[in-house]
Amino acid sequence: MEMVLETTATRAYRSLRHRILNNDLKPGQQLPQQRLAKQLGIGTVPLREAMVRLECEGLVESVPQWGARVRVWTLERWQHLFDLRVAIELQTARLCAERATDRELEELMIQASELDAFLDATPQDFSQIAARDAALHQRIAELARSPLLLEQFERAHVLGQMVYLTIRYTADVIQEPPHPHVDLVKALASRNLNLVRETMQWHLECARNEVQAQAKEWGLIGPSEGEE
């Protein structure tokens, strides 16, 4: 019985997570439990379990007297999240440069070349770019060989995606050098930690600027706290 409950809750969790990350459920959208349970064809107990997981991940928030909703992003929250991402990824890059084998870095280079070529060829295909970009950054985090850091990386990345995926990527917002990921892996392969830090920092700050500019333009990030 418990096994079945666990499976149903996990399935509900995955389904809702997918819908949030694909922007089918939009920031601020209310998540009424009865209706969602009915939609998913499950009871409210496994649904509640799924909601708790989503809340722990930061994808859902509960508002007193109002209920659960898809998390709303203010510019401050987004900035804080990005600060976290920069801190984590400077460290994953550093450890990757120290710990990855030459063979692993060669494979990473192939992945980076493919990603940059894809970016060049189809800058509009944003959800594909975001998925492939996430896969490369994830691989760097795995090669850091630090399980707790990887866990935190995944958490920050999922939240970042939420804002990221709702943005239509246009060619003219890309201000980075033409092969940002190849440059990044070259820095890792040089094992020069200063170069690693500079290259990763530059890459992430470019992403921060692009995403922020687009998100503001599209009204995807709410007003600053204190602003109206």
Ligand SMILES: [Zn+2]
């Ligand atoms: Zn990237």
